[in-house]
Amino acid sequence: MNLPKPKKQHRKNQNPYTRILLGIELLFAAFFILLVYLVFIVNPSQNKQxxxxxxxxxxxxxxxxxxxxxxxxxxxxxxxxxxxxxxxxxxxxxxxxxxxxxxxxxxxxxxxxxxxxxxxxxxxxxxxxxxxxxxxxxxxxxxxxxxxxxxxxxDNYRAGQLCAEHLLRSRKSATILLLEHYSAYSANNRIQGFTDTLKKSPNHRNFHVVGKINTYGQSEITLPLVEKALKNGAKFNTIMALNDQAAVGALAAIDEVGVKRQIDVYSVDGSENMKKLLGVNHNAIASSAQTxxxxxxxxxxxxxxxxxxxxxxxxxxxxxxxxxxxxxxxxxxxxxx
Structure with missing residues (x-):
């Protein structure tokens, strides 16, 4: 037995409100796509890490x-x-x-x-x-x-000046060993500020640089070099180090050799290691602190x-x-x- 085929429902019989809602949805979808385009394509800086x-x-x-x-x-x-x-x-x-x-x-x-x-x-x-x-x-x-x-x-130059000014207030004379890092401009500026301040002092003739060591600002390099200088009889009572790492290496060398005389050690940084030694190690005098x-x-x-x-x-x-x-x-x- 052949059953009659169901009649197709023509679009013209659809509820007109359904067609309006569909149009609104398409309009919002197009607006959203346009918004994404403007944010991520037209203004790529918003999308670039x-x-x-x-x-x-x-x-x-x-x-x-x-x-x-x-x-x-x-x-x-x-x-x-x-x-x-x-x-x-x-x-x-x-x-x-x-x-x-x-x-x-x-x-x-x-x-x-x-x-x-x-x-x-x-x-x-x-x-x-x-x-x-x-x-x-x-x-x-x-x-x-x-x-x-x-x-x-x-202010690296000023950092060196501060150390020199303290030294001038603390001693009437000094023989000085400089611990440097020749290829670092910051280190050179610190040492320059230190030596310039001494030269400008009325008592500059009483303050003499007797040696220089290129330490690269590293404790492990400084320690054996300063230790060698002390064992070879180098005569200095003051050390100006380009940074705290070199200063810590120098202080360790002084202790290792067992030097009894006072050797004032100055440096630049204000690091945790140097601050812990100030007031505890009698040779640790001052550090110009940066942040x-x-x-x-x-x-x-x-x-x-x-x-x-x-x-x-x-x-x-x-x-x-x-x-x-x-x-x-x-x-x-x-x-x-």
């Missing part, structure tokens, strides 16, 4: 991990990405890191150069600039700032401003102050300031 590369002469110095932590926190809070590398005081390795940042397509590079005189580093920064990458130098400087957007420093926390926060904010096309000063100098074995109780010895 900010990427920054950071490289410091060495991470074997608590100053730089603390500085970098401030940068990392700021970037993480803005859902960006940080590439951090450690050249371990090797110029060629830092150049490789810079090229890696360029290949990663970073928006900015924050660098503490292994050697501010290095042509290789300068060429790598030039390459970065041709790619539109912003360059921020921290805690030191390049010989030429041609390819640098901003240099952020502690990696402020430097890191300043550097990353400058980087984001530059990426956004805003203008920033070509150089930013951060203040320093002297922590001594007499005022150490006024400062927190746990960590950096």
């Amino acid at each position: 900010t990427k920054i590369g950071s490289t410091y002469m060495t991470m074997n110095n608590s100053f730089y991990p603390v500085l970098n932590e401030q940068i990392a926190n700021y970037i993480d809070n803005r859902h960006g990405r940080l590439y951090n590398r450690d050249p371990a005081l090797i110029v060629d390795k830092q150049v490789q890191e810079l090229n890696s940042f360029i290949n990663q397509g970073v928006n900015a590079i924050i660098i503490n150069p292994v050697d501010g005189n290095s042509i290789k580093i300068q060429e790598a920064l030039h390459k970065a600039k041709t790619k539109g990458i912003k360059v921020i130098v921290v805690d030191s400087q390049m010989k030429s700032d041609r390819y640098v957007d901003c240099t952020i420093l502690s 990696p926390i402020n430097m890191g926060k300043t550097a990353v904010r400058v980087a984001y401003k530059l990426i956004a096309g805003k203008r920033v000063p070509p150089k930013i100098i951060l203040p320093v102050y002297l922590i001594t074995n007499k005022n150490i109780n006024h400062y927190n010895v746990l960590g950096w300031q």
Whole structure:
């Protein structure tokens, strides 16, 4: 038996309100697609993750991990990405890191150069600039700032001055050993501030630099070199170290050799290790304190401003102050300031 086929329902018999609702839905869908297009296509910066590369002469110095932590926190809070590398005081390795940042397509590079005189580093920064990458130098400087957007420093010259001024108040004469890092501009500025202040003193003839050692600012390098100098009979009663790491190595060498005479040790940083020795080790006298926390926060904010096309000063100098074995109780010895 053949059953009659059901009649097809023609669209013209549909409820007119259904067709109106369908039209409204299509209109909203088109509007949403257009909105997505405007946000993610027309304005790509909203869809692009900010990427920054950071490289410091060495991470074997608590100053730089603390500085970098401030940068990392700021970037993480803005859902960006940080590439951090450690050249371990090797110029060629830092150049490789810079090229890696360029290949990663970073928006900015924050660098503490292994050697501010290095042509290789300068060429790598030039390459970065041709790619539109912003360059921020921290805690030191390049010989030429041609390819640098901003240099952020502690007042290194003043740091050396503060140590010299304290020495002049404390002693009527001194024979001085300088612990240096020849290729680091920041270190050279500290030592220059120290020696210039002594030379300008009315009693400058009573203060003599009797030796210099290139320590690279590392405790493990400083210790045996100062120990050797002491065993060889070097006559000095004062040490001016470019940083706390070198100072700590020198203090360890003095203890190792068993020197009985007073040797005043000055330095720059205000690190946890040096602050713990001030007031405990009679040879530890003072450290001009800088703050990696402020430097890191300043550097990353400058980087984001530059990426956004805003203008920033070509150089930013951060203040320093002297922590001594007499005022150490006024400062927190746990960590950096």
